[in-house]
Amino acid sequence: MRASVVTLESAFAHQVFHERHPEMIRRLFDAHPYGPAERTALEALVAETHDGVITLADDAFDRDRWLAWDRGYIGTPWSKAPFLWAESYFYRRLLGAVGYFDTGVDPFAPFKTAELLSPSLAEDYGWLREDLDFDTALLASLYGNRADLGFQLIAGSTDVHDQLVADDSAHVREFFDAHGPVPVTFVLDNAGRELLSDLIFADHLLTSGRASEILLHTKPYPYFVSDATHTDVGECLRRLRDLPGGAGDRLHKAAAEGRMRLRTHPFHCAPLSFRDMPEDLDLGHGLTIFKGDLNYRRLVGDCYWEPGTSFQDAVSYLAGPVVALRILKSEVLVGAEVDPAERVTGAHALIQMNQP
Ligand SMILES: O=P(O)(O)OC[C@H]1O[C@](O)(CO)[C@@H](O)[C@@H]1O
Secondary structure, three states: OEEEEOEOOOHHHHHHHHHHHHHHHHHHHHHOOOOHHHHHHHHHHHHHHHHOEOOOOOOOOOHHHHHHHOOOOOOOEHHHOEHHHHHHHHHHHHHHHOOHHHHOOOOOHHHHHHHHOOOOHHHHOOOOOOOOOHHHHHHHHHHHHHHOHHHHHHHOOOOOOOEEEEEOHHHHHHHHHHHOOEEEEEEOOEOOHHHHHHHHHHHHHHHOOOEEEEEEEEOOOOOOOOEOOHHHHHHHHHHHOOOOOOHHHHHHHHHHOOOEEEEEOHHHHOOOOHHHOOHHHOOOOOEEEEEHHHHHHHHHOOEEEOOOOOHHHHOOOOOOOEEEEEEOOOOOOOOOOOOHHHHHOOOEEEEEEOOO
């Protein structure tokens, strides 16, 4: 049972558009030698999202796709649009404003690279070793989601005591014990440290015999600041090969042997729930792991759900087993009770699994 869709009228969504986005644009100006055209286009985009109407250029290369994904919002005020729809479209327009679709230059690459080159990274992953246990690898993947670069724009340095508000980790372990080895699909979220941790979990699943193969679903283009693309998987895998434990080399071999594969699809940047996913997105082999906050919003639907709505109910449109690993960074939540104001702080985490 959903109560209502989250819109830009929400105080949190308003903060994302009015505080986080202008700050992100300032950082882009600082990181790139953008000329007047890109600067003007980015400033105009921010202004449009603050008090304008949602526009779609007649000559946009993906006009038909966005018309298909439109739900009547193009031509209406941004301030009334659903948060998920508006936020997704904002990133599409940002990429257009900086010429990404002509140059292929990822505007967020400087931030992603800086994270992988951070002097503290090797020390932070000093705990890595070849024989990780299941819980450590699972929790590394979960808490990797805390490292989201976009979130840091509003959260600052996060001195938080994360706690699990839902913990189905035992079900996940039991699922593998009963059914493994199975194909495991990761619907990835952020590059950088989160992706490093996801790769570590993927390696554990392969080496422990729980996964027969790994499919990594990336975004087809840079999105939500630090979301992982195919390029980012390559970068992270190279970085992982320099860290202890051997996961990088093992995954490199798994890729060469076809046991770890990459997939992408335009729908991964759609402003819609996975409820609307096309058949050729090809999810649902074995176990599917949805990483992070944005994928959670798309998985359960970006709504204010009525208290008592279960994860099981919210994902009942999916036939197979799914796991959500998420740090709470937005208001949407099912299967747990957390004060609404506490859902956006990054202080809480969850592991949820359905019983297919
Ligand atoms: O990287 P994640 O975990 O998907 O988080 C992204 C989240 O950040 C925000 O853009 C703002 O905090 C949310 O709207 C979004 O769901």
